[in-house]
Amino acid sequence: MLLTALFIGGFTLWYTNGLVEIIKQDEHRKMEIWAEAIRVLTVSDGSESAPMMNLINKVIAENRTIPVILIDHAGQVLSYNNLDAGRENDVQYLMKELEAMKHHGDHIFIDLGEGEIQYLYYRDSVLLQQLKWFPMVQMLVVAVFIIVAYMVFSGTRKAEQDQVWVGMAKETAHQLGTPTSSLLAWVDLLKMKQVEPDLVGEMAKDVERLRIITDRFSKIGTQGDMQMLVLSQTIGATLDYLKKRTSSQVHFHLNEGDACYQAFINPVLFEWVIENLCKNALDAMGGKGDITISLSDHKQFVCIDVKDTGKGIPRHRFKTVFQPGYTTKKRGWGLGLTLVKRIVEQYHKGKIFVASSQPGEGSTFRILLRKG
Structure with missing residues (x-):
């Protein structure tokens, strides 16, 4: 779908740019004819036939789309056409438009003879300007379509x-x-x-x-039974259970902090989160080391850090570890941390991520729960 959209956008841009160039050349030819009509009308001594003069006047009057300003050799504005109808008598506006045409438009030199010259400045018509923006608008529409579809x-x-x-x-x-x-x-x-x-x-x-x-x-x-509970008590109960079923070479530490942190949690599911993180740490440490859980204040959240002294996680794996199927164990399913992430983020509306990790130095998983 993305490649198709890019192809459509690229083709439209190429085709529209071709049309823009054709119309631009056509407008330039019209301005050359218009400039010639101005020259003939200016130098006319009245000997031209009435049909010829009518044709010249018609050529000049037929320009209804291309903004033009005609000036003499001294820079004085002689005439103008297709500008803002409400500001045509505003001298500052005319000077501003003239400067814009000098920098971004085009001009035609009109030689009237005997050293007298005029300059015809013009810029793209409104239609041509809109046509230039059309591919961008179309690509924006395609991009919105892709985003909505995705x-x-x-x-x-x-x-x-x-x-x-x-x-x-x-x-x-x-x-x-x-x-x-x-x-x-x-x-x-x-x-x-x-x-x-x-x-x-x-x-x-x-x-x-x-x-x-x-x-x-x-x-x-x-949705489960969400209760306002003291986090240190729930975490402490889980650690007490794990202490009795792990090696004496594993040491658990709970740093409760200075405050009595509370949050709305489902005790059954939140205990599962702590247990899974600790078991993940036990596997990383190979059955010996320290697991430290620390509670702290983090703006509108309660911060729960689960730190181990295991083998660590490479930085490029910080997000991968939460994906289904990711495991370093031969017989593992790779669902533990995936369940943890779902429970924290979907059921408790919190956040969980790898806060820090260095290979060989351990890892720290951080949970953020909204304060109660």
Whole structure:
């Protein structure tokens, strides 16, 4: 579509420029005839026949489109035609038009004999000026058409992608729902059988986590329950869960800042965001290092920085990491950060991006949420 539009625009520009040049030459010939008529009329001694004089006057009167100014050798305006009808008696206006014609128009030298000369200055007719702009207007219309078509196409494609995401999430939640319910029942049965409490307790936590994951998938595609919550509490709960299930060589830090930052969030989905970012950091660090989450004020936003000491991200990959399918793991799907971006930007109306990263020094992902 773009190539077609460029071809149409280029062809129109070439064709119109050809027409402009033809009309320009035609107007120049008309001005030469007009100048000759002025010369004959000026030097006439009355011996010409009446039909000849009528023809000369008709030639002069027939110029109804090309702006002209006739001056003598001293620069005094002798006559003019096709200028602004309401300002023709304005001397300053005439001088301004004359200067414009000298710089941007053309002129014809009229030799009246005996050392007397006149100059005929003229510029392009209104029709010719409009014709010069026509390709630009047409290309602008084509550009607007392309932009509108692209926006419609992008909107349709995005809507289809959303439907695929929602459908996949709902189906995943449905498939996980039944076995999760069965596992919860088995945990209750083990408690009744008085199996080792610590073992059953940890199992219950993992099954509950599985239920939460199922709930997360079920909330994709819905507006969800947005609540005004203290961010440090929600983030802290997620870090507490991760600490128990990661290596002792991984150290989590939460810098809450000086203020008690609050925002409207869906706690289930926002915990998923923090968990995905931390797991992404764990993979980048190879199971050891530091993960630091810092809260700070950023104008009308609350800023949440998730920093790790992993292998880092090349600068040219800062945006690519959020695209579906991007992963550095052999068995990864490359959907974690894509889900994170969708949850932050579509459900929480916030922003997420790679704030900084250096290969071998770690990365910092930044989330911006509107203050509550």
